[in-house]
Amino acid sequence: MRQSDTKVLTVFNPILRNANELWAPRVEFPSVYFVDRYVFQQHRIHVPTACPGTSAFPTGFIGATQAEQDSYVSAFFNGVHKWLPVLDEERFRARLLGKTPAELPADVALLLLCMRLITSAPSESSRNGTRTELHLVAKQGFLNLEMAGVLSVECLEAGLLISLYEINHAIYPSAFLSVGACTRYGQAMGFGGPNTLKLRPPYNRSELEESRRLWWAVVLLDRYLNLGSPSRLVSVYDPPDDGSMVIYDDSQETASANSFGSSKLGRRDQGCPALIAQATRLLGKVLWHTSHNYGSEMGSEMGSEAQCLELGSSLRERQEKESSQLGRTIASLIDAAVTEARKWAVPIEEQLMICYSSLLVLYNDSKACKGDHMRWDEQTLAAVETTRATVIERCRDLLSDSLSSLESISPFFLHCIYMVAILGQSEPHSVAGTRNVLVKALRRLERRWQAAGVYIEILEAREILQSP
Structure with a gap:
């Protein structure tokens, strides 16, 4: 282990500092919540919350001052929150x-820490500039609260911000x-279904x-992580369709950024969160469709070769229709x-x-399987x-404006650049120029989100595979 690594660990790991100072959980979570739902409900058993002084x-x-905290909290709401409005x-x-x-509840303090994490820029002096002390502290803090029995929205x-930081x-x-830990954590709290027991309604x-x-x-x-491997099982099903997702924002700034409402603070209309919900649902359908092996459905039920060909043709036709409809x-x-x-x-x-x-994923799958898109309208x-x-135009704008902020860039934009690069252009003469623009955009984005550099490396690996 490097000396710097040891220093990082000793900063927040009490075991390495002094065994007598080991962080002690102060929350007694009622096990009956998991063991017997009926008893938990009937007795209305109290679920303790994280208390101040138990960070x-x-x-x-x-940060020691309110001004220091306000700085990165504002950066968060002006950055990541613009494309993923949750809080x-x-x-x-x-x-x-x-x-x-010291007066903040432990879960609120952890959320504050993770806001600082997601708004922190990678170190230019280190190849592993994102595996920072702050990242390690956030991971350890989340684990400590889990071991303490703290289950809360905060x-x-x-955990969501930690996951997003690692994805980016x-x-x-x-x-x-x-992300898998977040899905199980949410399910433990009662998220994910209309009939699940809610820990705190x-x-x-x-x-x-x-x-x-x-x-x-x-x-x-969870769906994003499966874009590169659709056959991998998702960790959680889509939430039930419980009607429109009306958004109530409590600030003028948030309302204008995250909803389709008017400028009046009292009026709240459907907005970006509703679009995210619908887009996520469709992304899940695309992943299921592209991962579904219709050939495996025939399995041991295959009869003669003629029957096999007839069944295979029928399944392919059904798949093409589904692909077209989904598109x-x-x-x-x-x-x-x-x-x-x-x-x-x-x-x-x-x-x-x-x-x-x-x-783009659906189009690429259809192109790879059929070679054309005859059933696509x-x-x-x-x-x-x-x-x-x-x-492509977004990439050009990014390159032409050196002062444009990269804070609110979503990982899906990086994925879109990658997909456009591997799909190529409909006009062969513009392929080289377009690819150059896409790669340059990824290089600029890499300064803020290092996942962009990984996409560049994969594009280079694809070139080697396709070279004669």
Whole structure:
């Protein structure tokens, strides 16, 4: 182990510092919640919450002053929150007012730490500049609260930000395992189904909407991890379709950024979270479709060769129809979202990248399996070309504006760039120029999100495989 690594561990690992100072859990979680649902409900057993003064990590990492905390909290809400709006900004800020780090509940302090983590830039002096002391402290803090029996929305939100940080910087297998931990954590709290036992039912409409957004965000990251390997089983099913997802934002800034509502603070309309939910649902359908091996359905039921060919032809035809229908549905969602966004003057570029990723993955699968898209209608094929053009134009804008912020870039944009690069262009003469633009955009994005550099390496590996 390097000396610097030892220093990092001793900062937050009490075992290495002094066994007598081992962080001790102070929460007694009622085991009956998991062992016997009926008894838990009937006796209305109290579930303790994280108390102030029980921080699971050194509180110095979240900053000693309110101004220091406000700096990265504002950076979070002006960055990541713009494309993945989960937290209620005003409710969160209200919990921080007038409190020192030692006075914050352990789960709120951890969420604050993870906001600082996701807004921190990688070190330019180190190849592993994202595996920082802050990252290790956040991971250890999350584990400590889990061992203490703390189950809360704030803890799950912290886990979500840790997962997103690891995805954005391609820290694997940690990213994959962290998202899996979030899905199980959420299920333990009662997320994921209409009939599941809720550990703490939402107190008001604001808490209800925040919990919905949070769970959809967890499902979205789970789907993202399967983009490169659709046959891998997802960790969680889509949430039930419980009607429209109305968003109630409690600040003017958040309302204008995350909803299609008017400028009046009292009016709240469906917005970006609703688009994320619908796009995530369609992404799940795309992953299921592209991973489904129709040939395996025949299995041992195959009869003669003629019967096998007939059955195989029927299955392929069904798959082509499903692919075409799914493509039309995604294209329709894109059109509807763009129309609404234009109507209310709300930027939804990053949320649309989820739809673009789905469409490009579906198109690539259809191209690989059939070699053409005879069953795809003109509208859907036009949507694919528009998607390509949009991603390329976005890359050009990124390169032409050196001052543009990269904080609110979603990992789906990186994936879209990669997909456009491997799909090529419909006009052969422009392939080289377009690829150059895409790679340059990834290199610029790598300065902030190191997953972009991984995509560049994979593109180079593909070139080697395709070379004569």
